[in-house]
Amino acid sequence: MTSIPTEAGACLPSLTNEPISRTTLALFAGGSGDHNPIHIDLDFARQAGMEDVFAHGMLSMAFLGQALTSWCPQADIRSFSARFVAITHVGEQITCSGKVKERFEESGEQRVRLDLWAVNADGDVKLLGDAVVAVE
Amino acid sequence: MIDTKHIGYKLAPHTVDVEKGQLRLFAKAVGETNPIYLDEIAARDAGHAALPAPPTFAFSLNLMNPNPFEFLDLLGVDLSRILHGEQAFRYHAPIYAGDTITIEGEITDIYDKKGGALEFVVQEFVATNQDGTRVVEMSNTTVVRNPAGGDA
Numbered sequence: 001m002t003s004i005p006t007e008a009g010a011c012l013p014s015l016t017n018e019p020i021s022r023t024t025l026a027l028f029a030g031g032s033g034d035h036n037p038i039h040i041d042l043d044f045a046r047q048a049g050m051e052d053v054f055a056h057g058m059l060s061m062a063f064l065g066q067a068l069t070s071w072c073p074q075a076d077i078r079s080f081s082a083r084f085v086a087i088t089h090v091g092e093q094i095t096c097s098g099k100v101k102e103r104f105e106e107s108g109e110q111r112v113r114l115d116l117w118a119v120n121a122d123g124d125v126k127l128l129g130d131a132v133v134a135v136e
Numbered sequence: 137m138i139d140t141k142h143i144g145y146k147l148a149p150h151t152v153d154v155e156k157g158q159l160r161l162f163a164k165a166v167g168e169t170n171p172i173y174l175d176e177i178a179a180r181d182a183g184h185a186a187l188p189a190p191p192t193f194a195f196s197l198n199l200m201n202p203n204p205f206e207f208l209d210l211l212g213v214d215l216s217r218i219l220h221g222e223q224a225f226r227y228h229a230p231i232y233a234g235d236t237i238t239i240e241g242e243i244t245d246i247y248d249k250k251g252g253a254l255e256f257v258v259q260e261f262v263a264t265n266q267d268g269t270r271v272v273e274m275s276n277t278t279v280v281r282n283p284a285g286g287d288a
Contacts, residue, residue, distance in 0.1 A: 017167050024165065031162035033199035036215060048216035049283065057220035058195055062166045065191035069170060074230070080191050081224035081275075 004072045005100060006112050006135050012098040015067040019093040020055050028059045055088035060096075060118045060127050067096035067116070072133050078111060082118075082129035092120040101130070110135050138211045138255050138280065140246045145210065147241040147259070150201045156233035159187050162196065176233075189231035194263050194272045195223060197231075198239050207243060207259060213280050221256060221277035229271045236266040244275075255280040 004012070018024070022040075029040050034056050037044035045053045061082045068077060088094065101113045116129035156176070163173045171178035172188065179187050189197075198204070205215060231237060245258035261274040 027161065027165035031158070031165035031196075033158075033196040033204070035199075036218075038216060044216065058192055058223065059166065061223060062162075062190065062192045066166060066168060066170075068191060069173075074188060074191060077191060077227055079224065079226045081222065083222045084220050087219075 004076075004112060004114075004133055004135055006103045006110070008100055008102050010100040012067070012071050012100075012114070014095050014097040015063070015070060016093060016095040017063050017066075019091055020059065020088065022053070022090055024059070025053060025055060025090070028056055028062075032056065032058055032062070034058060052090060054090070055092070057082075057084040057088075057127070060084075060088055060094050061129070063094050064096045064116050064118055064127060064129055067098060068114075068131055068133075071098065076134045078132040078134060080129065080131045082116070082127045085125050085128055088120070088126050092126075094118050094120060094126065098131075103135070106132075137248065137252055138213065138246050138257065142211060142243050143246055145207075145243045147206055147243070148203075149238060149240040151236060151238045152197050152200045154189060154197065154231055154233050154235045154237060156187050158196075158200075159189060159193070159233055162190065162193060166190075184230070185232050187233040189233075191225065191227075192223075194225060194231065194237075194239075194261075194274055195276070197237050197263065198241070198261060198274065198276075201239075207257065207278075211246075211257065213257075217281045219279040219281065221279040222275070223277070224275040226273040227271075228273070229265070229269050231263075231265065231271050235271075237263050237271065238265075239263045253282050255282065 098114045098116045114131045118127040241261040248255045257278045
């Protein structure tokens with residue numbers, strides 16, 4: 001059973017994570033296996049022409065995934081994709097939201113397509129995504 | 137510019153164990169609060185065989201590889217020049233702690249925008265578990281920054 005509404009235009013409850021700290025980035029580098037030093041080593045980031053380290057795109061996509069699994073059982077998710085629109089900086093706080101775009105039938109089951117987005121506290125878009133979820 | 141002759145290149149397959157400690161560290165890093173991703177008993181009570189891997193974890197399994205940036209070496213791209221452009225997952229079956237996942241991948245597209253200032257490398261991956269069940273397909277798009285405006 002899923003609690004996802006199925007009418008087009010329905011909004012899903014937003015999820016706001018803790019602000020991203022350098023500790024978050026260190027833990028996520030270890031937890032996610034993405035050891036690219038640009039996210040954890042200030043010296044490396046500066047040599048690469050960045051002012052500071054910045055968040056892994058996949059950290060915000062993981063936040064979006066958390067929002068998804070707060071809305072429906074993971075087993076109902078058929079696909080999930082995201083486009084990384086802007087870099088997320090240390091100190092930013094990400095809010096993930098979603099809205100039902102359409103309901104349709106595919107592979108013999110009822111599905112909804114969700115529009116997803118992740119923004120910072122100023123509303124600047126960081127990720128745009130979509131997911132297809134099976135519904136009753 | 138990255139040579140488009142690499143389109144179709146098959147990346148070395150690799151096999152990785154899904155470790156529950158790794159899943160817990162991932163969950164901690166993202167501030168997960170749903171107990172099924174943190175607590176084996178809660179996961180079992182919810183009908184799971186073990187701790188489940190969250191929706192984006194297959195990307196991480198792909199990085200838990202002796203040479204996760206093999207394609208950058210192949211293409212002659214420096215790690216400091218890349219950004220993540222897009223990521224997509226198509227799910228077929230769950231991944232659980234204790235599974236052994238084999239990932240096979242291929243470079244499927246290379247193209248540029250803004251006169252070569254940005255180049256894009258698309259890789260497609262298929263992940264299969266120890267029973268031979270296809271669990272997920274992934275598409276990773278990497279952006280390569282060429283600050284000099286191409287020809288880097």
